[in-house]
Amino acid sequence: MEHIVATPLYPSEREDRLVWKKESNGEYSVRSAYRLCMNELLDTSHFKVEGAWDLIWRLKVPPRVRTLIWRICRNCLPTRTRLRDKGVNCATVCALCNVDEEDSLHLLFRCPGSRNIWSMWNVFSVVSHIFDQYQNIKDIIFETIKVLSNGDESLFGCIIWSIWKQRNNKIWKEVTDAQGFVFDRAKTLLQDWTSAKMIQKKICQQ
Numbered sequence: 001m002e003h004i005v006a007t008p009l010y011p012s013e014r015e016d017r018l019v020w021k022k023e024s025n026g027e028y029s030v031r032s033a034y035r036l037c038m039n040e041l042l043d044t045s046h047f048k049v050e051g052a053w054d055l056i057w058r059l060k061v062p063p064r065v066r067t068l069i070w071r072i073c074r075n076c077l078p079t080r081t082r083l084r085d086k087g088v089n090c091a092t093v094c095a096l097c098n099v100d101e102e103d104s105l106h107l108l109f110r111c112p113g114s115r116n117i118w119s120m121w122n123v124f125s126v127v128s129h130i131f132d133q134y135q136n137i138k139d140i141i142f143e144t145i146k147v148l149s150n151g152d153e154s155l156f157g158c159i160i161w162s163i164w165k166q167r168n169n170k171i172w173k174e175v176t177d178a179q180g181f182v183f184d185r186a187k188t189l190l191q192d193w194t195s196a197k198m199i200q201k202k203i204c205q206q
């Protein structure tokens with residue numbers, strides 16, 4: 001007891017005050033609160049998916065194609081198996097071949113009908129081993145874009161878009177697009193978009 005009483009008080013002791021530990025001066029700031037939210041309170045790990053996403057955003061393709069490819073790589077394409085996983089009571093068989101389960105990897109790269117469409121592409125032999133090598137669709141897309149030149153990577157994206165459209169036409173409109181038509185539609189989409197961009201550029205230069 002004597003020791004306690006004899007203990008000198010810290011000479012500069014002040015009254016209690018609230019201290020914001022995220023700033024060195026103890027004062028609250030919006031900047032540090034925002035940083036706290038982003039880094040510690042919110043679990044942002046699901047936003048961070050590894051990959052060379054720039055490859056997609058740099059593609060010279062219509063925006064709808066770019067967005068579709070991004071959705072595929074983020075695994076949020078509403079294929080039948082994905083819908084089932086989300087609790088939708090629907091068939092899971094591939095609408096194009098009626099044999100295998102419809103996930104994005106099968107539908108776009110492994111389905112026999114889709115393979116026929118890819119085989120019409122003049123650089124398919126250059127990238128076909130990539131289609132077979134990877135089990136993750138994101139890897140197939142990134143690796144394929146990496147080995148292709150500008151024009152080819154654009155058509156690659158448009159063919160993916162056209163196969164997805166073929167699938168949607170089959171399911172929602174009960175229309176069967178011929179495989180040759182699917183391939184030509186991809187080329188036409190790219191040509192029309194490229195021409196429109198050139199006209200737009202000329203107008204801007206005038």
Ligand SMILES: [Zn+2]
Nearest residue numbers: 094096097111
């Ligand atoms: Zn199929």
